[in-house]
Amino acid sequence: MQNILITGANRGLGLGFVKKFLKRNSKVFCTTRKISKSKELILLKKEFSKNLEVVELDLLEEESPKMLSDFLSNQAIDIFINNAGVIGNSNQSFNAVSSENWIDVLKVNLIAPLIITQSILANIKKSAHKKIYFLSSKVGSIEDNRGGGMYVYRSSKTALNQIVKSLSIDLKPIGISVISLHPGWVKTDMGGPHALISVEESVSGMLKVILNTDIRNSGQFLNYDGCEIPW
Numbered sequence: 001m002q003n004i005l006i007t008g009a010n011r012g013l014g015l016g017f018v019k020k021f022l023k024r025n026s027k028v029f030c031t032t033r034k035i036s037k038s039k040e041l042i043l044l045k046k047e048f049s050k051n052l053e054v055v056e057l058d059l060l061e062e063e064s065p066k067m068l069s070d071f072l073s074n075q076a077i078d079i080f081i082n083n084a085g086v087i088g089n090s091n092q093s094f095n096a097v098s099s100e101n102w103i104d105v106l107k108v109n110l111i112a113p114l115i116i117t118q119s120i121l122a123n124i125k126k127s128a129h130k131k132i133y134f135l136s137s138k139v140g141s142i143e144d145n146r147g148g149g150m151y152v153y154r155s156s157k158t159a160l161n162q163i164v165k166s167l168s169i170d171l172k173p174i175g176i177s178v179i180s181l182h183p184g185w186v187k188t189d190m191g192g193p194h195a196l197i198s199v200e201e202s203v204s205g206m207l208k209v210i211l212n213t214d215i216r217n218s219g220q221f222l223n224y225d226g227c228e229i230p231w
């Protein structure tokens with residue numbers, strides 16, 4: 001049985017990952033900002049009481065790294081999916097973008113994922129698998145940027161990719177793989193109703209990628225179908 005850790009698990013892709021891994025009989029540790037509002041997680045907890053552990057965690061709160069580390073105690077974590085993320089204010093075109101809210105987007109999408117990874121590194125080191133995945137986005141690719149705009153969200157994911165690259169180099173000597181994943185344009189609250197694929201399609205694809213990648217792929221930026229995306 002593998003131990004999986006997923007952030008932002010109450011809806012969207014995070015919830016999709018929780019369901020997929022529970023079906024595979026994995027032990028899932030996950031985070032949500034408010035358990036009482038996480039109806040689907042509450043139902044899943046009833047069904048999979050032994051295999052699902054949920055903790056409240058807000059990445060904007062300074063104590064979140066310690067809270068996560070206390071929650072996991074000395075459990076080994078085989079696969080860590082840094083999924084929680086925000087898109088920021090709706091109009092991010094050059095004429096409309098402002099500094100308002102930008103720092104919070106960077107905190108959630110960029111700074112907190114690295115700091116919480118630091119706080120639970122001991123749990124990952126204990127695993128035989130040692131795999132970390134960050135939910136990035138193709139809009140963070142500099143080479144792929146043909147549309148311009150989206151300053152706040154793009155910059156957060158571009159910088160996240162740089163963190164993934166550094167982390168993949170820093171953690172390679174201790175056998176931990178670190179990979180950036182693009183989930184596709186997915187029908188979630190963030191992706192919206194006009195997105196191209198369902199949560200099921202995206203998470204099924206990413207699960208295959210997760211199961212088929214290891215230290216040899218560390219430092220890559222991968223699409224949900226397994227293809228490499230240019231940085």
Ligand SMILES: NC(=O)c1ccc[n+]([C@@H]2O[C@H](COP(=O)([O-])OP(=O)(O)OC[C@H]3O[C@@H](n4cnc5c(N)ncnc54)[C@H](OP(=O)(O)O)[C@@H]3O)[C@@H](O)[C@H]2O)c1
Binds near residue numbers: 083
């Ligand atoms: N959907 C897409 O098309 C798409 C495309 C490319 C990349 N992505 C990336 O994939 C990941 C998941 O996206 P999604 O579409 O599933 O988004 P979503 O439906 O909007 O869900 C976002 C999740 O992140 C959590 N979250 C937000 N702020 C948080 C905070 N301060 N602390 C802790 N958790 C927080 C949310 O919790 P609350 O419910 O409490 O707000 C929710 O669980 C994100 O990193 C996103 O950038 C998505």
